[in-house]
Amino acid sequence: MHATTQTMPHDPAHSAHHEAPGFWRSYIFSIDHKIIGIQYAITALAFLLFGFSLMAMMRWQIAHPGQSVPVVGPLLATLFGDVAAKGVMSADLYNTFGAMHGTIMVFLAVVPLLTGAFGNYLVPIQVGACDMAFPRLNMLSYQFYFVGGIIMFSSFFIPGGAAQSGWTSYPPLSLIVPTDGQTYWLLGMVFLITSSLLGSANIITTIIQLRAPGMTWLRLPFFTWAQFVASFLLLLAFPPLEAAGVMQLMDKVTGSSLFLPTGLAVGGKVAEVAGGGSPVLWQHLFWFLAHPEVYVLILPALGIVAEVIANNTRKPIWGYKSLVFASLALGFVSFIVWAHHMYLTGMGTTIATFFQTTTMIISIPSVIILTCLLISLWGGSIRFNTPMLFALAFLPMFGIGGLTGLPLGFSASDLHLHDTYYVIGHFHYVVAPGTIFGLFAGIYFWYPKLTGRFMNEFWGRVHFWGSLIFMNVVFMPMFAQGLAGMLRRMSDGGINYSKAQVGLEGALSPTIMELNHVILWGAVGLGLSQIPFILNLFWSIKHGEKIPNDNPWDATTLEWQTETPPYVYNFRREPIVYRGPYEYSVPGCDKDFLPQNQPDQPTSKP
Amino acid sequence: MDKILNLPILASEGGADSDRLIIFLHWLMFALFIGWLTYFLFALFRFKQTAKSKANYHGVRSHFSSYVELLVAGIEAVLLIFVAYPVWARHTSGFPKESEATVIQVVGQQFAWNARYPGKDATFGKQDMTRVAENNLFGVDPNDANGKDDVQVLNELHVPVNKPVICYISSKDVIHSFRLMAMRVTQDAIPGMRIPIWFKPIKEGNFQIYCAQLCGNGHAAMAGGRLVVESQSAYDKWLSSKSGGATSFE
Amino acid sequence: MDIPYTVKPRPDTGLYNAKIGMWLFLASEVMLFGGLFSAYIFLRVGAPAGTWPHGWLNVTLGTINTVILALSAITTLLAWVALKLNQFPRYKVFHALTILLALTFLGIKSYEYRDKFLHFEVQLKDGRIADGHMVENKRDADHIVLHGHYVENRAELMDGHTKGKEHTELKIPRADIKRMQNYGPAHNNFLGIYFCLTILHALHILGGVLVIAYIWGPGSKMWFTDPERYTNRVEVSGLFWHFVDLVWIFLFPVLYLT
Ligand code: HEA
Ligand code: HEA
Ligand code: CUA
Numbered sequence A: 001m002h003a004t005t006q007t008m009p010h011d012p013a014h015s016a017h018h019e020a021p022g023f024w025r026s027y028i029f030s031i032d033h034k035i036i037g038i039q040y041a042i043t044a045l046a047f048l049l050f051g052f053s054l055m056a057m058m059r060w061q062i063a064h065p066g067q068s069v070p071v072v073g074p075l076l077a078t079l080f081g082d083v084a085a086k087g088v089m090s091a092d093l094y095n096t097f098g099a100m101h102g103t104i105m106v107f108l109a110v111v112p113l114l115t116g117a118f119g120n121y122l123v124p125i126q127v128g129a130c131d132m133a134f135p136r137l138n139m140l141s142y143q144f145y146f147v148g149g150i151i152m153f154s155s156f157f158i159p160g161g162a163a164q165s166g167w168t169s170y171p172p173l174s175l176i177v178p179t180d181g182q183t184y185w186l187l188g189m190v191f192l193i194t195s196s197l198l199g200s201a202n203i204i205t206t207i208i209q210l211r212a213p214g215m216t217w218l219r220l221p222f223f224t225w226a227q228f229v230a231s232f233l234l235l236l237a238f239p240p241l242e243a244a245g246v247m248q249l250m251d252k253v254t255g256s257s258l259f260l261p262t263g264l265a266v267g268g269k270v271a272e273v274a275g276g277g278s279p280v281l282w283q284h285l286f287w288f289l290a291h292p293e294v295y296v297l298i299l300p301a302l303g304i305v306a307e308v309i310a311n312n313t314r315k316p317i318w319g320y321k322s323l324v325f326a327s328l329a330l331g332f333v334s335f336i337v338w339a340h341h342m343y344l345t346g347m348g349t350t351i352a353t354f355f356q357t358t359t360m361i362i363s364i365p366s367v368i369i370l371t372c373l374l375i376s377l378w379g380g381s382i383r384f385n386t387p388m389l390f391a392l393a394f395l396p397m398f399g400i401g402g403l404t405g406l407p408l409g410f411s412a413s414d415l416h417l418h419d420t421y422y423v424i425g426h427f428h429y430v431v432a433p434g435t436i437f438g439l440f441a442g443i444y445f446w447y448p449k450l451t452g453r454f455m456n457e458f459w460g461r462v463h464f465w466g467s468l469i470f471m472n473v474v475f476m477p478m479f480a481q482g483l484a485g486m487l488r489r490m491s492d493g494g495i496n497y498s499k500a501q502v503g504l505e506g507a508l509s510p511t512i513m514e515l516n517h518v519i520l521w522g523a524v525g526l527g528l529s530q531i532p533f534i535l536n537l538f539w540s541i542k543h544g545e546k547i548p549n550d551n552p553w554d555a556t557t558l559e560w561q562t563e564t565p566p567y568v569y570n571f572r573r574e575p576i577v578y579r580g581p582y583e584y585s586v587p588g589c590d591k592d593f594l595p596q597n598q599p600d601q602p603t604s605k606p
Numbered sequence B: 001m002d003k004i005l006n007l008p009i010l011a012s013e014g015g016a017d018s019d020r021l022i023i024f025l026h027w028l029m030f031a032l033f034i035g036w037l038t039y040f041l042f043a044l045f046r047f048k049q050t051a052k053s054k055a056n057y058h059g060v061r062s063h064f065s066s067y068v069e070l071l072v073a074g075i076e077a078v079l080l081i082f083v084a085y086p087v088w089a090r091h092t093s094g095f096p097k098e099s100e101a102t103v104i105q106v107v108g109q110q111f112a113w114n115a116r117y118p119g120k121d122a123t124f125g126k127q128d129m130t131r132v133a134e135n136n137l138f139g140v141d142p143n144d145a146n147g148k149d150d151v152q153v154l155n156e157l158h159v160p161v162n163k164p165v166i167c168y169i170s171s172k173d174v175i176h177s178f179r180l181m182a183m184r185v186t187q188d189a190i191p192g193m194r195i196p197i198w199f200k201p202i203k204e205g206n207f208q209i210y211c212a213q214l215c216g217n218g219h220a221a222m223a224g225g226r227l228v229v230e231s232q233s234a235y236d237k238w239l240s241s242k243s244g245g246a247t248s249f250e
Numbered sequence C: 001m002d003i004p005y006t007v008k009p010r011p012d013t014g015l016y017n018a019k020i021g022m023w024l025f026l027a028s029e030v031m032l033f034g035g036l037f038s039a040y041i042f043l044r045v046g047a048p049a050g051t052w053p054h055g056w057l058n059v060t061l062g063t064i065n066t067v068i069l070a071l072s073a074i075t076t077l078l079a080w081v082a083l084k085l086n087q088f089p090r091y092k093v094f095h096a097l098t099i100l101l102a103l104t105f106l107g108i109k110s111y112e113y114r115d116k117f118l119h120f121e122v123q124l125k126d127g128r129i130a131d132g133h134m135v136e137n138k139r140d141a142d143h144i145v146l147h148g149h150y151v152e153n154r155a156e157l158m159d160g161h162t163k164g165k166e167h168t169e170l171k172i173p174r175a176d177i178k179r180m181q182n183y184g185p186a187h188n189n190f191l192g193i194y195f196c197l198t199i200l201h202a203l204h205i206l207g208g209v210l211v212i213a214y215i216w217g218p219g220s221k222m223w224f225t226d227p228e229r230y231t232n233r234v235e236v237s238g239l240f241w242h243f244v245d246l247v248w249i250f251l252f253p254v255l256y257l258t
């Protein structure tokens, strides 16, 4: 860490403003993008762990339906009462946990980590700015996120429990479940959406306006590009879901029937509603968001992986321009593929043709991005440290997830695979060993920038191998189950459809059912593998190996060219950018990296 | 690959198309994955950092990867045009004539399947959404004579083998999904909509009807549905045992 | 360190930060209302035959409100021009007008809402329907009084343009009533989406007028310390205001005229 005594070249008015701002102003109501990034990171990691715990309990129920959940059973019984009588997870509770697992993972854990934490912390520094364009809005964005999180979390403890109609919240089910959880869910979503809108407008403005001199568009690190595209997706795709959320709230609160058709009879009683609404309308509005949303889940992770790979192969990313244009293409096309989630809602031939075509088109830019990253390895001088291991493992794991998207993209094959565990397998390969590995790579990689210390390499490797192996133990069997026809969202793990129960032709075989146990142990192993990570994360703040200088990975991008942790306004002197982001191993240079802000002719002055 | 994929029993004529597509796609995915993985592992091994190794600033110069990408795009295009579009077109618009098919109306509810057969006269009684009531799921018009011999059953559907079946799928409460896995047909049962599907059973047997869409807390237990495919004579016998207006609405 | 381009435009983009931020925000607003308009079309096209009403809204009031918003768009523009020309008092006048016009708009809108909430459709046990405005609805009384008319069939109510029957005071015993419902969002989907769209729009008006009023009132001190920044604020809030007006220009024909 620098012990700089050099006087600040900036106006003194601001240093006065920065005199001892006190605990609250510095950490809780800070407007410094770095602090806000860290706030996001901590909150979102906690939600990540929480989302996983929900799922761990569900996996127990799937493998041992009707048996009391070990360890936490009594706790469940006290917390939730009847729905968890004797610590057994009832169907209500299972559905609640399932819906909230999806919601929490997507909206409260992974997206906030990717854009809120990484985006917030890194984008301004990478473009050479002193902060986000709108620091106050940035703080507000975190506060909205936090309130949304609190609303979601507290809904577990209201009578009847949290939302229980899937993260997709399809009406009429979501409107008729007898709990206010759905109302909380909708309110929470409105907050989260507002938070995302503020955050993404901020990131985009920062990238457009605050680039340092010389930082042209094609000199932006790919991570920043990925954030740019992802922010546009959030900005433009979320509002229709906000509209839909408001409409569903109307239905819930005022009794309108925008999503309720005529002739509804619930539980033997004709529903007292006006009718005439359309359940499919919700699905269109939901997936109009949720498809672009999945690219929000992957693009920033791809960005992280690209940074780590460039740095650890010690050579430029291959096809930087193709990467940029492919991400832009991905962004555009992602707005017109949403109905591939709805092939079986009675879609006609023409519309299905359209959406199958766009779905296949969107796989091309993904293939291009992945190919560029793969080819970047060729000719490198690869350092295998923990961040790099995660970044490398990301590639084949995302590959599996992406490739299994293809059979889902054709309506004729989706016919068999829709709503089976094949879908669950597909998207978890992209979001769990995909995105989450990207996140891990990013955490190990930028940790020294935040703390001045490395995370422990040995325990990092333990974390890596444990996660890699158990992720596959968890998700690989799901493809087999899905192909055999096991359906998702089964609160009894599918026994009602098993050979043992019904004895019909084509019922689920004992082998397929047995896989549920394998997955359970995989999930337990996966959870245990995170312990070294969590300990490492906290332990290394004080005890990790100190970094030798401010740029311990010999990196080129701007965030490594400032002190550690970065000065409040990031750079003491506004950086001037002379070259692209990945000038590693430039022929004729004595060092194997050329920072973006290093002048070609080293000047004599410091 | 068929063995590895372990697809479930197939009992309809059209389902083979879906299966072929799934199998072919998995061959393709497998080939791509193995190809890339081999390259990937080789690259990791070959370019591991050593004391002397120095990265090559330029990396790959050939355009081989572009050819692979083009090839993938090409295969996808061929599959779309020659397999996926036609199969789906047949599935959604290649309906047989109603007069030559077994016609059934299916209405999902929490948590069972109701079905309605037109009876001996092969015509359904008039229906209207606004008539739907607790004892009149299908919104049947009680004054229509055609409806007198209609047959209503719960959970157990019978159809004759080797004759196309048309089902009109709907729901009275929430969205369910009518899934006949052995026939490779699935259709969301959406309240307020009545969507036709068709298939041609070619194997006799007792097949499971799945509910594939989360429909409430009994979703996992909505497994009581059966599709019984039997000979024409057995089917006729079954139907006549049911008719007589026992379940029609007066 | 100050964040650059908060006041002066960045040379290569030609914009200052807040302006970009506002344009981005408006892009997302377009998607928000776009989603709702699509929903409107979807519901209307998919409505069962004969259930989508026509002419239920008061076109005169709607037209007045349209004119009001159009005028407020002009005053907003003039207010900004006045600042650009360094005429602060003129600015004050114009934006005072904007605020007044906006409040009038909200007033008329609430009157329209009130009208709908007082309008009841009462289904009688004999199958007839009484439709009209509630005059008297005391909880302990055994009857209600409605200013309206009887129809035989719901379909007769669907076209509000043809006012067939005279409206009179109807005294209806509570015992005869099967079901009674006002013209709130739950009444039918036209009203549902009408309330959804216009409430959201009215909230935008409210938000906009609060911001404009703040800038106009307590915030106007900035004019004397940092006039350029102040003018930018007025410009950006004006952008928002024009957008909200524009939304109404779409809402009016879609809801009132068709
Ligand atoms: C990050 C998230 C993410 C990503 C990137 C994707 C990517 C893709 N998805 Fe996925 N998808 C989801 C998340 C994601 N999806 C989720 C969450 C759902 C379910 C939601 C729900 O129902 O709850 C879903 C569901 C879903 C469906 C609906 C299924 C159904 O419900 O029946 C479909 C159908 O078309 C689909 C298709 C695709 C396609 C074609 C891609 C393509 O973009 C993929 C393109 C990528 C490739 C083709 C990979 C290229 C591979 C290589 C280059 C190999 C590299 C290999 C080595 C190194 C060895 N997805
Ligand atoms: C980003 C999205 C995301 C992520 C990351 C995950 C991660 C995981 N998911 Fe999830 N899942 C969904 C999104 C996601 N899921 C969605 C949308 C659904 C559909 C819901 C629905 O049907 O409506 C779903 C459904 C779903 C199901 C199907 C349930 C059903 O249909 O009945 C299953 C079943 O096994 C499952 C399992 C898992 C597992 C084992 C993980 C694991 O990979 C988790 C790995 C994570 C960890 C092991 C935690 C690590 C923790 C830390 C590192 C914390 C550190 C903390 C501190 C320092 C404080 N998920
Ligand atoms: Cu019915 Cu699930």
Ligand SMILES: [Cu+2]
Residues within 6 Å of the ligand: A290, A291, A294, A337, A338, A340, A341
């Ligand atoms: Cu999708």
